[in-house]
Amino acid sequence: MNDWLITALQIAAALLLDKILGEPNRWHPLVGFGNIAKLLEKKTNNSHQGKGRFIGSCCCLVLVLPIPILLFFLQANTPLFWALETFILYLAIAQHSLAAHAQQIYYPLKHNDLPKARYFTGFMVSRDTQQLSKQQMIRATVESVLENGHDGVIASVFYFTIGGAPWVVLHRLINTLDAMWGYKNSRFLHFGWCAAKLDDLLGFFSACTSCLMYGLQARPVSKVASILRCAWRQSQQYKSKNGGLCMSVGAQVLNFKIGGDATYHGKPVIGVTLGAKRQVILSDIPASIKLVKQASALWLLCILILGILCQIL
Template sequence: MSWIENINNQAMLLAPYFATSLTILLALLLDNILGEAKKYHYLVGFGWLADKIESVLNHNNIQQNSLTTAKTAPLKIKLLGTLSWCLLVLPLPIVYFLFINDLAWYWQILLDASVLYLAIGLNSLQQHAMQIYIPLKSEDIVKARHFTGYIVSRETNALSPQAMSRATVESMLENGHDSVIASMVYYIIGGAPLVILHRLANTLDAMWGYKTSRFNHFGYASAKLDDLLGFFSAKICTLLYSIQGDVKQSVTNAYQQGNQYKSHNGGWVMAAGATVMKITLGGNAFYHGKVITSPTLGLGNSVSIEDIPRSITLVKRAAITLALLTFFYQLVCYLL
């Protein structure tokens, strides 16, 4: 047997033991090389289907677009919203679990890595951040406001450079959890089916999870289930951010400040990230015509333009740390 064949046989023996680490590594490499799909993105199709279902089952939306005056009972709309969530989110992960979750280890790694790559948005986060950072650096305020509107739901028409920097950093830290760390965490504990479930649920929350007359009841289940699904992974993300700075202060701020924020999970990760970066986030912002005041998150100076790339670096380091911890855990298990 040649030394090449010997190495190949050893790799074949070891690979199944490190399948999770290999899958995460391959997914991160695919994300770094390929980035987000430019055409035919699966979430665009999912969003189209969600809009179609919502237009039929959300009675509040129907009433707003017709002459109907009778109000549908809130409980009924919540139940219809829950039904819609189930119809959109559950079928694909169930099919994956039942029929595509028991392949040969090498095919499983390739397929799972593809699913995880589609869920991870690290490259996309950086691209969106740079689309705002570069115009801000060149003082092109109009262009910066335009691209800020791509990543936040707040009104951007009158945002100052400092306000856009704050909005971008908040989005990077929060979405660093939603679209990067959470996907990795749920792959580690539940494989590709749980990644799919979380990604679709998080997308529905972004579409329906608003306290407006249209979605306050219909999007109730989407908002609550996304909070539930993100609870554990947000705590992991908080720790991954915190270990890059003052751990004790970061965790303390995450607990004290994050619990006061409108989004429990988002508050925790943003408070921890801002504390590590030694900046403060939060304050006033316009959402759907209303001024929303958020509590102060973090500790230090006011956020600045240069904090935008720093926030991306923080998310990248968190992802790499999680990948390394997964590998070392599997290595210890293998050696024991």
């Protein structure tokens, strides 16, 4: 069996584990990592400008490099290491939890329970949710699904394909730090600079892959090129270029528009519109979940076909 077939089987097994088990309720490694990162930031983030950037960069590298380096030197072409890699990929994938969080908003909205929907929306987005309307909550949920479909699903299977467990862990830890330290406020503007830049760099390649996997679900498929061109233009004005790429492609494939103005931490933020056509509606939440799931399945299919071709030839 060639390496591509082994990789396809590992991805399939990890996605299956995620579907059956979901995220671990206790002792999730990323939770522990986040607690360590929070403590380290609290102890060291007391400088500004150049010094703060240097200290933040050192903290970032100290946190994210040891485990990938260890896994790199532990790599072995054995069933035991394949199983370890599969388990690590399962821990990195968040497809089941992403769908579950979105459904926690979808069902209250379906029954017009807006307070409950606002409560659960607060778990998915960093913007203020207490005054959000039904339509605004739908938009926030769909945006989160499309963006985190990249961060928590497609990026992990992409980096697993090109570099195995070391690259999966490297990307996931950097992405976690960016979510914690990547804010452009007085506290994190300099300290979180390294985490934000590394996440932008690694995320670009996986975001392009996500865009392709989203875009290939467009009907007719001949629209893919124009969708990708439009997404590139729109994302250049969005606060997160990688996130904007994924959201724009997803929105165009599903024929709705998202983005625009929002309130974050009490401050209004003017945003660009992504996608096209109509406003989002309630049924777009399950449609977005399905788009992400089919994107991961499509990537798996590509790797499986490549493995079969290599085996035959």
